[in-house]
Amino acid sequence: MKYSTIAIGDELLIGQVTDTNSGWIARHLTPLGWEPATVQVVADDAGEIERAIDRAFADTDVVLMTGGLGPTKDDITKGTLCRYFGGELVHNADVERNVEQVMAKRGLTVNEYTRTQAMVPSTCRVIQNEVGTAPIMWFERDGKVLISMPGVPHETRTMLERGVIPLLLERYHSGEDIEFRTLVVIGIIESDLAMRLDEFERALPKGIHLAYLPEPGLVRLRLTGISTDRETLNADMERLVEQLHELLGTASAGDGDLSVAEIVGNRLRDRKLTLATAESCTGGNIAHLITSVAGSSDYFMGSVVSYANEVKMNVLGVNGSDIEAVGAVSEPVVRQMAAGVCRLMGTDCGIATSGIAGPGGGTDEKPVGTVWMAACCGDRIVATVKHLPGDRARVIDRASTEAMLLLLSIL
């Protein structure tokens, strides 16, 4: 099944905001066997919106549209959809009640602007927006379906899962069952992995596909299965996941669409271990990634960002003579940083980084992108150096991931 996406908003076109909704939709529909044909980003303009719909329907029978529904803009999109599909704007009491409830939760009263959200095209089926005031609208004509969702990412994401996907499944997959499983694989590069899984892939039953989704430092494997025989599909998927675990051994770092920070968190929680980080070149980014995971306070105690050498010495207890002798970007320094932060915060595990993120500060011996990192757990401590490509942001990002992977290698 193919579909198209249209993201509406002047702010998207001029680059003030990035459209992340289309990607979110794709990541949730691809595993269901849905294939994105095109994404269009268009202005808050009736003519542009109509042309975009025409083009999308020329490609596919299903169009998911996001944005253009804010109270100051809804006349354009709602009015345009109303004209496009026929009908007129009518007052919807359920939507009005929903708007009042959502606003009350935010401690706000409904004003004139937000009240207009209750006017919806008579030709659409309304899906109540549980987390915002703009209703989701489902239009259908001559076998073509268009679903209009709000553009605020957390509203799009919540209502895609709670409201839109269930209706899509009901409408397009009656009688079919879709299952998917994701495995995270660490420490094997994609080409080696493909060789190792060559036979496995050839032997996949009809209707089941394997996809490789490589990221820096890891590969996600996604199995998607579609079948009208739910029981066989279920048994096949279970058997295949078991086979993958056997083939991959310790390289398989867990099921699911986990981030590296989530994998680290799960391992720590399982083993009842605590973590602290000591960061120089990553500047707090590892702590930020770890604490971006809800519930991380179970295992994460804290971090010392030791940007200045004085902080490395005075707070983390790094030997000043080592810094003088071999520099702050060195193996002895990251080892002492990791051990030092564990001692300071009383944790079982530690991660440390020290490197040159650039653009300045590089030398012939230690060019920009040189990052020393250490990880320790109990008495065990390991250190390694990486030479990472890209600009400052990429070096910080990659170094953060690599340092977490280093810890995983000893957990």
Added chain:
Amino acid sequence: MKYSTIAIGDELLIGQVTDTNSGWIARHLTPLGWEPATVQVVADDAGEIERAIDRAFADTDVVLMTGGLGPTKDDITKGTLCRYFGGELVHNADVERNVEQVMAKRGLTVNEYTRTQAMVPSTCRVIQNEVGTAPIMWFERDGKVLISMPGVPHETRTMLERGVIPLLLERYHSGEDIEFRTLVVIGIIESDLAMRLDEFERALPKGIHLAYLPEPGLVRLRLTGISTDRETLNADMERLVEQLHELLGTASAGDGDLSVAEIVGNRLRDRKLTLATAESCTGGNIAHLITSVAGSSDYFMGSVVSYANEVKMNVLGVNGSDIEAVGAVSEPVVRQMAAGVCRLMGTDCGIATSGIAGPGGGTDEKPVGTVWMAACCGDRIVATVKHLPGDRARVIDRASTEAMLLLLSIL
């Protein structure tokens, strides 16, 4: 002048990677008076690419295309463009030399794949890619121009500025001069700002426009001027910026497209002050934002991420009885955290946060989104509480910005 953007790549369509190039292009072309008509994201597929070009040319005379030029994919895009514009793939010695130089800088030798980059359509003008192996290609036919750029963001960005924009100016703006100025305004919300600048806006000379670009906690004002009379334009722009500074007083936080972390950094550097952060709910994100700025080691000493209360007490010296009496998310605790990290790291200034980022941990009295923050500079210390909307990521993000703005209010 209108233009369209096409981003090519299966990885963009399926949401594995987000297209940030189109936004980057828009942010750089809008100030030059160029208006984006549509963005299309399409698959690595010849038919899809051709249809996207047809559609883009139906809208606009200029199309900027990114992606689809990796050595494993270039057959599709280059071959497609070659067919579309006529001509054949020919060997280009300059491109081959450039590929060799770029690979040598990376310490790599040219393999068979990368060598194919030197084959380019005979109908295009080549712009050498200074930071990658895929050449930029400029096609022109019947007054229509298509520019194909690589998709790797840092290559797109670098070569847009160095190679593509200069040629666009030469081709489309001969005789015209374009100037722009950006001001960052802090502490005035957009609607108040619009009222205060009402008269200023009405009196703007012909050809000069003012745009409001609001972000959480600040508004960017962008003046764009286009004229054939370079001298008058220059004088007008200077005069208008001065007028804006007069009208805005201390609310104007500096010229340029600066991030909040950059504004903080510039103020600190100007005043020869140093900074440390003590972060609980922001989990190191403020340190990460501050250190994402190149050269931040001039003023940033480090951070203590005190996720656990023990770290607040033992490392930052927060009074345990205060935590017991009023909780870690409270005014006395953030005040002591800010003062504590300044003492620990010997800095002039400090920022501290403690809050409930969610989804768990909220209470009736302190719901999710409640964040206490403090900032100090010398003897002066201020604290405030914010109730921030959204999910965990948004709360962390907003709290980080608000805490930096709090420091700015006393710098």
